[in-house]
Amino acid sequence: MKRESELSVQLKRLGGCLALGFVLALMVGKHEGSQRDYGFAFRQAVFAPRIFVFLGIGVLIYLLIIFWPRVTPYLQRPGVRPLAAGALTVVAADALLRWTDSGQIEGGKLGAMSKAAADTGSLDFLTRAFFGSIVPGTPWILLAVVALLAAAAIVLDRGTLAWSAAALAVLVGLWGFYAQASVRSFLGAPDHSTGALASLLGYLTIACSAVVVARSDAEHADTRGFVDRLFSWRPGLPLVVLGFVTGLISLLVATWFSPSNAVDKVYDLGSRFAGSGVSALTTAYVSWLVYALFVACVAVAGAATYLRHKALGWVAIVLGTVSVILTLVVLHDFTAVAAAAGFDGASKPWKNLGVGGWLLCASFTMLAGAGWIAATHKRADDVVAADLVAGDSDHLATTSANFNKVLLFVVIAGALFYPPMATPFWQSVLVSQIGIYVLLAIGLNVVVGWAGLLDLGFIAFYAIGSYTTAYLVGALPVKPPEWLILPPLAAIPFAIVICLLAGVTLGAPTLRLRGDYLAIVTLGFGEIIRIAANNNPHGFTNGPRGAINIPHPSIDLGFFKFQWGLEALPYWYLLLVLICVIVLLFTRLENSRLGRSWAAIREDEVAAQATGINTTRVKLLAFAIGASTSGVAGVFFASQVGVISPDNFLLNNSILVVAYVVFGGMGSLPGAMAGAAVLTWLPEFLKDQVPAEDRQMWIGAVILLMMIFRPAGLIPAKRRKAELSGLEKPASAETTAVPAGEGM
Amino acid sequence: MQDFLNFLVLGLTRGSMYALIALGYTLVYGVLQLINFAHSEVFMSGAFGSYLVVNLVAGDTFLPWYGVIGVLLLGMVSGGIVGAIVAYGLERVAYRPLRRRGAPKLAFLISAIGMSFFLSQLAGKMFNRQKNNFFPEYFDANKRIIEVNGVHVTLLQVIIIGSALAMMLFLDQLVSQTKLGRSIRGVAEDAPTAALMGIDIDRTIARTFIIGGALGGAAGFLFGTAFGFFNTMGFIPGVKAFAAAVLGGIGNIRGAMLGGLLLGVVEALVPSAPWGTSQSWIGLQWTDVVAFVVLVLVLVFRPSGILGERLGRAA
Structure with a gap:
């Protein structure tokens, strides 16, 4: 060579x-x-x-x-990462996100909005100045100034410079937020835009970075250590702070009720509903109870986490839960009354709500979560004692566990109370794209991620689940016997059984094939199912037209009845229940005997066989379990959409689900869910950014880049991570960092 | 009987194209033990490249038969060159960085899928997204019919089968006789040992991609001439060729040729049986199902394909 x-x-x-x-x-x-x-x-x-x-x-x-x-040593300095994150957030907010969703401004992005706002004489001076009435492109110039100032503070390591950068960042962030808010009140239309909020968050992050620069004496950054220390100082306290801030926003700024021509804050509700027949609870709630509940929750949760008091933690859980329930009852009550009394524009219960009520619910959820963390946290002396035995690495594990717990409750609060705040468009995306594909990815993760079997025909089981539902509800030309016709939700167990059987039927003859042979056989299976559905053998599947008029799901428990309809939002909660049940089952499965057998055959099938694992049986189980999850998704899909046809089950979808699982992090359940969520969200997000036909191209590029720079995926599985980077810790940053005195 | 032969010719035409594409899968699988999922887009790029070149050269003039043959050769050569370039770029972008990082096997698959989406949509954006780009009417290779004993063979079919066989023969000789072929076989057999023997593995892999890409690109031109050029044209033939490669024993060059031809013939003959009557037993709409069922049956009885795997041993 x-x-x-x-x-x-x-x-x-x-x-x-x-x-x-x-x-x-x-x-x-x-x-x-x-x-x-x-x-x-x-x-x-x-x-x-x-x-x-x-x-x-x-x-x-x-x-x-x-x-x-030459650049890398500077990247080790404290404050670099938050600065980069903050600056990127602001860039994204200014360039990609919407600053208003009102139709009056084309596209609603910052550029269009600046043009419109700078020339509008009726806005105040500060607002117009932000949007560039004096110097065009003011937001970008401000960003450049702030970022450069912070960067200079990092490189030169000057305290005064850093403090001024922090102050400036906060000022600019607030200025932008204020400007957007005044445009919003000028337009007087409902607003779901995230641009101003993201930009504010970005500037605050930059300010944090500057503060870190000013306060830190360290030569190199220890971001992870800092975060861990922050979150383990008083486990749960960050959650209390977050809940407090969210609650304050909800009570002081957010809109609670908005029929036509009104944006009522919570303190306006009392006068609006005086004498209109709302219940005593609602009257009390809007006049004093809401504040009392909020203060009590914050106080109890704060005290519980600060004192690490278990009993107080339980009190916080109960109080938080009760508050959420009360808030929901009140929201229902006054919207129902408004609709009955014929308020202008008020249509139905649960309609015309602003974000305020939901935001407060999220806040209560987080406070209850903080209580839960306090109630279940191991006492400090236990942890210290365990540390003495287990050594340092275990301690690290507990600290990042604290972070994960906080994240868990934020995700729960978001999953429960974000969707009602979103626009109808995003609600339907959440249900029919993100939610369903998350469910599919969870199922495929068992097959691909845990058992290591490459399945390129996964969508076939989804199709089988859907067609089973269509058959059982009587929506296909061939009808089941009269006594067997079921409501859609009751089809779930049948779909599970049939998909299990289909998985076993496919798996039994083919599972002795190795990886790539299996891939083409499963791919073929997927195609066979689709073509069969399309070709309509014996008039069973109704050919390319598919099944129509599949009823929407409904629940009738005697005391509780609910009928799902055309709206997307209620389906989200059904989906959430399904996902939660399946995730709970699967997390139990991952570390069970079966889960460990899967890991073993994934890593080395021969060795696994030698240790006495019945590989065929274990692989079959993986196939069957994955297939039945997919079947559940199929039932949901069929009864939500109401119309299914073979075109819903293309080979491309199978390939995409595999891509989601690997993109998210093969073999990690949160990874698979995150991968599916991100890659199904991305096309909808890209609608605003690029010509619609080009979206797949950009997604392809994103997948490619992800695999090049982070082959283990978004959230790598722990086992996989250890394989890729080795078990030893990365080399210390100290050897590469520039000493603080020797800047440029 | 004549109908049977007609269908057989049809099957051989399709099969020889499958075989050409399957060779690309099998070559890459031989050296990397990976399915190159973006190979279908190499095929598509070759097709588009040759389409543009041929349109430019042939223009609107009427071509005599030798002109048609010349244009077809030109198209195959230009398709091969474009395919080779794209395959090389694919290796550099989607495979080599991952290899350096020691990524898990599925990561390669997904990066290739990402590349495949990217390439097909970029081609759609640059070219167009219609499904009816054919060569103009004057380009009538398809219509020159040679009739032998009631069996209809078009000039295009003759050229496709002939050139595919020639290319396969060439590749077979290349891999079994030349120094490059020896290094490819060496890497396929045992890459670390080959490296110790002084073979530059990265370079050999890149050249393998180039050879496979050239064959795929040429096949792309032939396929497009027969069925039209469009930005998603690679998908179905890609899947079929992948199946063909597996059928013959993936990683095995002669296996890919055999698998491709066999799959093409089975696809043409089985759904249309009994030949010559208006009512067939199975029906043409089940073509793909027949192909996959045959694949599954073969794999159930011979789990590593008809001729078995390993590029090193078989060629």
């Missing part, structure tokens, strides 16, 4: 970077080719001055690669 010269290596690298710029130029752009002129899009992308911008980006990347070794 001859060694390549330094020059040719650099030339190749430069060539690669320029090629990247070229490809970027092709990717970004509105134009598309047409049959009349195949080269149209290409010419528009390449033979235009803008190509130099992209080639410039390529050169920049090249320079970055060249100088990276």
Whole structure:
């Protein structure tokens, strides 16, 4: 082998970077080719001055690669990571997110909004100045100034500079938030935009980074250690703070009730509903009870976490739960009364609500969660005693566990109370895209992630579940006997059984095949099911038209009846119940004897067999369990949409589900869920950013980049992580950091 | 009998294209033990590249028969070159960085899937997203019919089968006779040992991708001439060729050729049996099902394909 010269290596690298710029130029752009002129899009992308911008980006990347070794030591300094995170958040908020969802401003992004707002004379001076009435592009200039100031503080390590950067960041963040708020009240339309909020959060993060720079004497950052210390000082206390802030926003700023021409805060409700026949509870609630509950919850949860008092923790749980229930009862009560009394624009119970009530519920949930953490936390002396025995690494495990618990409750609060705040569009995305694919990814994770069997026909079981439902509710041309016709939810056990059987039928002859052979056989199975459904053997599946008029699910327990309809939101809670049950079962499964057998055959099938694992049986079980999860998703899908056809079950979907699982982190349950959620959310998000047809291209690029830079996925499984990076800890940062005195 | 032969020719035409694509899968599988899921997009890129070149060269002129053959050769060569370039880029972007990081096997699969989405949609954006890009009417290779004893063979079919066989023969010789072929077989047999013997593994892998890409690109041109050019044209033939490669024994070059031809013939003959009557036993809409059932049956009885795996041993 001859060694390549330094020059040719650099030339190749430069060539690669320029090629990247070229490809970027092709990717970004509105134009598309047409049959009349195949080269149209290409010419528009390449033979235009803008190509130099992209080639410039390529050169920049090249320079970055060249100088990276000189930059890395500075990246170890304290405050760099939060600065980068904050600045990126602000960039994303300014460039990608909407600043208003009102139709009056095209697209609702910052650029369009600035143009509109800067020239609107009736806005106040501060607002117009932010949107660039004095200097065009003010938001971007502000961001550059703040970020550069903070960066300079990091490099030069000057306290005064850092404090001024922090102050400026806070000011700019608040200014932007204020400006957006005044535009919002000027437009007077409901608003779900996240741009201003994200920008505020970004600026606050930058401020945090500057404060860290000013306060820290350390030579190199220890972000993880800092976070761990913060979260384990008083486990649960961060949750109390978060709940407190959310509650304050809800009580002081947020809208609680908005029929036409009204945006009522919680303190406006009393006068609006005086004498309109609301219950005594509601009257009491809006006049004093809500504040009392909030103060009591914060106080009890705060005291419980601060004193690490178990009994107080239980009190906080009870109080939080009761408050959530009371809030929901009150929300229902006054919306029902408003609808009955014919308030202008008030339509139904649970309608016309602003975000306020839901935000307060989320706050109570988090406070109750803090109580739970306090109530179940091991006492400090226990932990210390355990530390003495187990050594340092165990202690680290408990601290990041504290962080995970806080995260868990934030996720619970979000899952319960975010969807009602979202726009109807996002509600339907949550149900019919994100939720269903999360369920499918959980199922496939058993097969691909845990047992290591590559299944490219997973969607077939989803189809079987859907068609089983369609058959059992009598929506197919071939009807079941009269006594067997069931409501959709009762089809779940049947779908599970049939998918189990289908999984075993497919698995039994094929599971002795190894990885890639299995992949093509499962792929074939998926196609066979789809084609069979399409070809309508014996008139069973109704061919390409599929099954129509599948009834929506309903529950009738005698004392409690509920009928799901066309709205997406109620389905979310049904889905949440399904997901929770399955996740609970599967977390138990992961570390059971069966779960460990799966891990064993995934790593080395021969060795696993040698240790006495019946590999065929274990693999079959993985297949069957994964398939039945998919069947449950199928039942849900069929009864939610009401119409199914073979086109819902394409091979592409099977491949996508595999991609979700691996993208999220193969073999990790939270990873698979996160992967599915992110990759189903992304196309809907990209709708605002790129031409709709190009979305798959960008998603492909995202998947590719993820695999190149983070092959273990978003949230890697612990076992996989250890395999990839080795069990020993990464080298200390100390050896590479620039001493603080020797900046530029 | 004549109908049977007609269907057989049809099957051989399709099968030889499957075989050409399957070779790309099998070569890469031989050296990396990975399914190159983006190979279908290499095929598509080759097809588009050749389409543009041929449109540019042939223009609107009427072509005599030798002109048609010349254009077909030009199309195959240009398709092969474009396919080779794209396959090389694919290896550099989606495979080599992951190999350096020691990524798990599925990560390669997913990065290739990402690349596949990316390439097919980029081609759609640059070219168009219609499904009816054919060569203009004058390009009538499809219509020149050679009739032998009541069996209809078009010039295009002759060229497809002939050139595919030639390319397969060439590849077989390349892998079994040349130095490059020896290094490919060495890497396929045992990469670390091959490295110790002085074979540059990265370079060999890249060249394997290039060879597979060239064959796939040429096949793309042939396929497009027969069935039209569009940005998702790679998907179905890609899946079929993957099945063909597995059928013959993935990683085995002769196996891929055999598997491809067999799959094509089975697809053409079985659903249309009995030949020559209007009512077939199975029905054409079950073609894909037949193909996959045959695959499953073969795999159940011979779990590593008809000829068994291993590039090193078989070629």
